[in-house]
Amino acid sequence: MSDFLVFEGVSKHYGDIRAVDSVSFSVNKGEIFSLLGPSGCGKTTLLRCCAGFEDPDAGRIILDGRDITGLPPHERKVNTVFQNYALFPHLTIRENIAFGPRMARWTKGEIDKEVSRMLELIQMEDYAGRKVTEISGGQKQRVAIARALINRPQVLLLDEPLAALDLKLRQRMLVDLDAIHDEVGITFVYVTHDQGEAMGISDRIAAMNRGRIEQIGSPAEIYEAPRSSFVAAFIGDTNFFDGTVTGVLDGSYCRLKIEGFPDVLAWNDKGLQTGNAVHLSLRPEKFKISREKPDEASSLNVVQGTVEDVIYLGSHTKYWVRVDDYRLGVNQQHRHYLLDTRPIIWGETVWLSWFADDSCMLERYKAEDENLLVLPDMEEESVPE
Amino acid sequence: MTTLSKKKKHEGLITGPSFFWLLIFFIIPTLIVFAIAFKPATPFGGIGEGWTLGTLFDLRNPNYPAIIWRTVWLSLVSTVVCLLLAVPCGYCIARAPKRLRDVLLLLVIVPFWTNFLIRIFAWKVLLHPEGMLKQALVFLHLCSPDATLLYNPFTVLLVIIYTYLPFAILPVYAAAEKFDYSLIEAARDLGASQFRAFTRIFLPGISRGVWTALLMVFIPALGSYVIPDIVGGPGSEMIGNKIAQRTFVDRNLPHASALSALLTLAVMVPLMITLVNHYRQPVVQRKGKGAAQ
Structure with missing residues (x-):
């Protein structure tokens, strides 16, 4: 069922700051929908509006056909998993999970049965009598999820649920969360600033920046076909080119003039005309890097450059290659036993090649988004927050 | 074991001064007040020789229940x-x-x-x-x-x-x-x-x-x-007025001490029970945590 949870022109201001600026989107029933963006982009504010902790200044929130804007938190069939868990320290694990049902005045037998079922779901039957202070961070996280799920919410809101955990545990919890979602089939709205988490768990992602949604799509759509320079740079890493269309070819390709490059072919999905300016995004792994010039092929772009920096990362190596004014990030996967080969090193002259279909034209471009890239430029030592 | 006893020693050193302070200015005076309650009074406002339970019987003053209440x-x-x-x-x-x-x-x-x-x-x-x-x-x-x-x-x-x-x-x-x-x-x-x-x-x-x-x-x-x-x-x-009156007006220190002791006991007993009940919980928690690890 689509349009299960709908945000219609929701805005929220704090003083002069527009935390959320007329945002509209809808979440399908049963999916995991992520709000992904840097801190301060408004994703948590949206979540708090949905939970009822904040009232939007404008707009409506509709859940399952019912307008829930303005309802107090306890009258919404929505539950939240808080970033710091917010478990009740004076209650045991069992009592924490039973809190919601007690508030809803379920019968004692029903509460006992459901709490036991939840403890089983999060595999914490042995910890039921413990106090909150006596369990680990990952266990607290699971209790927080069980405490929310037991109320059978229509939507479960997760506010950076894994932010307080270390990396290994975060990856395990992500798998656990996915398993729990499959088991209960409740709609999840997942707020995070971690693109890895969002990509890994979501059915769809809304990439947010400065109170607005930049793009909504499946993880692959967001990654492969970013609409704006922000999405391209915030999610994964990329290279930006700016150029001008010098000719439109048949078969939906166009020829571009990019400063310092020979003619570049690109997939013309935006239907641009000769003379139009264009901003192109090209992911680092789309490049092929080699010492020998690659064989000519139709729709293959080839350019020569010099390797400036190399970072070996085991599974792959990151190169930064200078081509005229451009400093291109290139990822080289190591699909073969690396010690049998002579790896490309710093200072070498290399050939970069990529297919015209692998670049993506951006609808919106802002120069400042280049600051989001990994290692933007060696001369600029200033690291953005 | 050595580290444990060392730790105990340290704790003793740290809590020692405040313990002596409490002993000299709080516990001993309170015990003196309790002791005086069992002494006879002299007509000149002093404390007499020997021990007696008489002062305690004097507390059966018909005015007291109303004042205590x-x-x-x-x-x-x-x-x-x-x-x-x-x-x-x-x-x-x-x-x-x-x-x-x-x-x-x-x-x-x-x-x-x-x-x-x-x-x-x-x-x-x-x-x-x-x-x-x-x-x-x-x-x-x-x-x-x-x-x-x-x-x-x-x-x-x-x-x-x-x-x-x-x-x-x-x-x-x-x-x-x-x-x-x-x-x-x-x-x-x-x-x-x-x-x-x-x-x-x-x-x-x-x-x-x-x-x-x-x-x-x-x-x-x-x-x-x-x-x-x-x-x-x-x-x-209130009972405090009676204690003051017995001390300064009647000059009967044993009687005043007996009233004070009664008040102290009345406060201490329920207090201790509540405090012990209340502060025992975290200790149990700590034990539980120790067992978990």
């Missing part, structure tokens, strides 16, 4: 009222923006800058038949011109509450300030109304502050004698 209910009611006022006050101060919070805290502390006796006399001026408060109440038809606002148990109650309210607000504030308010949001999210989130989550969360406030009001209130002496009448004497 009054002492207890005045203390209980003032404690309850102070807590009822202190919890919302502490909550509001803790939740106020930083600058307003400082101002509000200052307002709670300001009365301490004026001498205790002067503040009580000030109440006398306010409540006096010609006083400002009395006149204002009469003007607003809230009290009849003939009503006496001074020299009755309710005046004593009012001034006790006034005096000890800051002592209740401060510990409640201290606890409320440390309270994690996202827990209230969590409770609201899980279906608790504002009131139930307050009683089920906030109050247990600040329980230590409330307990401290309770002790800070109840114990001094039980022993108060200046307040009933100044704003109270003959019908509002």
